[in-house]
Amino acid sequence: MLQIADFHPRYQFAGTVEDDAGNLTNRAPYPILHLLREESIDRAVASTPDAATIYERNIARLQALGPAGWQALGVRARVG
Numbered sequence: 001m002l003q004i005a006d007f008h009p010r011y012q013f014a015g016t017v018e019d020d021a022g023n024l025t026n027r028a029p030y031p032i033l034h035l036l037r038e039e040s041i042d043r044a045v046a047s048t049p050d051a052a053t054i055y056e057r058n059i060a061r062l063q064a065l066g067p068a069g070w071q072a073l074g075v076r077a078r079v080g
Contacts, residue, residue, distance in 0.1 A: 001038040002035050002036065002037060002038065003035075003036045003038055003041060004033050004035060004036070005026075005033070005034040005036060006026070006031075006032070006033055006034070007026050007027060007028035007031070007032040007033075007034065008027065008028065008031045008032075009027060009028065009030065009031070010027070011026040011027045011028075013026070021059075021062040021063045021065065021070075022059035022062055022063055024062050025055065025058050025062060
C-alpha cells in the first residue's frame with residue numbers, strides 16, 4: 001500500500017493565511033507527489049515517541065524562526 005503526500009509552491013493549510021510559516025512544511029519549488037510505502041511509515045511511527053505531534057512541532061519551529069530566521073539560514077521563502 002502507498003500513501004501520497006503532496007507539496008506545492010503555494011500550499012496552504014485550511015484556516016491559515018497564505019504567508020503563515022507553517023504552510024512551508026508542505027511547500028516545494030514545484031508541485032510534487034511523494035509516494036510513501038505504508039510499511040515505511042509504520043516503522044517510522046513505531047520508532048518515534050509521540051509521532052502524531054511531529055508535524056505540529058515542525059510548524060511551531062517554522063513559526064518561531066520567522067522571516068529573520070529564514071533569512072539567517074539563507075533559505076529563500078516568503079514568510080510573514
